[in-house]
Amino acid sequence: MIEAQGLTKRYGPTLAVDRVDFQIHPGTVTGFLGPNGSGKSTTMRMIMGLDRPTAGSVTIDGKRYQDLRAPLHEVGALLEAKAVHPGRSARSHLRGLAATHGIGRRRVDEVIELTGISKVAKKRVGGFSLGMGQRLGIAAAMLGDPKVLILDEPVNGLDPEGVQWVRTLVRRLADEGRTVFISSHLMSEMSMTADQLLVIGKGRIITGGPVKDVIDASVRPVVVVRTPHVDQLLAALPPQAVARRAEDGSLEVEDLSAPEIGAAAHHAGVELHELSPRSASLEQAFMTLTHDSVEYRAGNDSGSEVTR
Numbered sequence: 001m002i003e004a005q006g007l008t009k010r011y012g013p014t015l016a017v018d019r020v021d022f023q024i025h026p027g028t029v030t031g032f033l034g035p036n037g038s039g040k041s042t043t044m045r046m047i048m049g050l051d052r053p054t055a056g057s058v059t060i061d062g063k064r065y066q067d068l069r070a071p072l073h074e075v076g077a078l079l080e081a082k083a084v085h086p087g088r089s090a091r092s093h094l095r096g097l098a099a100t101h102g103i104g105r106r107r108v109d110e111v112i113e114l115t116g117i118s119k120v121a122k123k124r125v126g127g128f129s130l131g132m133g134q135r136l137g138i139a140a141a142m143l144g145d146p147k148v149l150i151l152d153e154p155v156n157g158l159d160p161e162g163v164q165w166v167r168t169l170v171r172r173l174a175d176e177g178r179t180v181f182i183s184s185h186l187m188s189e190m191s192m193t194a195d196q197l198l199v200i201g202k203g204r205i206i207t208g209g210p211v212k213d214v215i216d217a218s219v220r221p222v223v224v225v226r227t228p229h230v231d232q233l234l235a236a237l238p239p240q241a242v243a244r245r246a247e248d249g250s251l252e253v254e255d256l257s258a259p260e261i262g263a264a265a266h267h268a269g270v271e272l273h274e275l276s277p278r279s280a281s282l283e284q285a286f287m288t289l290t291h292d293s294v295e296y297r298a299g300n301d302s303g304s305e306v307t308r
Contacts, residue, residue: 086126201293
């Protein structure tokens, strides 16, 4: 288990992580989400002992990373895929790491095969693509067959097959009872991979919990409605309903269920061509939760609310 208590990090006047508390439990994949600059990478670096907390603590099974006797067997991490000497081959890099813990060459060959880099194992890392560098980083993280995996943006640069492979791998590792802590900007992928979520913004934890609970608590349900009699339907809806006109001419109605909208239309004699509840997505929840935590924002016209 990974546990943080009051974890804080300052870089001069900048407060990067602000009194963070969390527990990451074995047997689950926990997704770590947040905008750029929110404190995700800093938090992961403090877990791995690469940055010293200004205050608070973070431990792995009750110990700081620097106090682990055989860290590669306890924790595997991918924090920066390009943190490898470009002149070394993938195989020599992994053998060098393995030698620090008495890990045999057979295990090196196993992780090379596992991560699909056999054909390039003898090539210099400096010529690797971003995706191949990610695979090498995951191979290094798996080298000691650790109980805890910490992966920062592991699918960055991977093709669809590679993304699916990472998803399958981390799910299998969690099913084996390991602790998996993974960050990503791919919300659709995270919704399929993670059991639990931890959302951070401006250095503070915004929310956490099972994926469905986070989505349901953050996004208002929407029903898509199509009718040739929009004004009549709007007049028939109860006051608490919030309706927006979409670009395709449909209405997006919040705070009413499909049966409630259908009943209102029936009583008003309004013909409906579509009445479809729209499932909320993790992306919608993420945008809602982190709206006030985004450092840079592009202009956006999200549509207008219908006045009734």
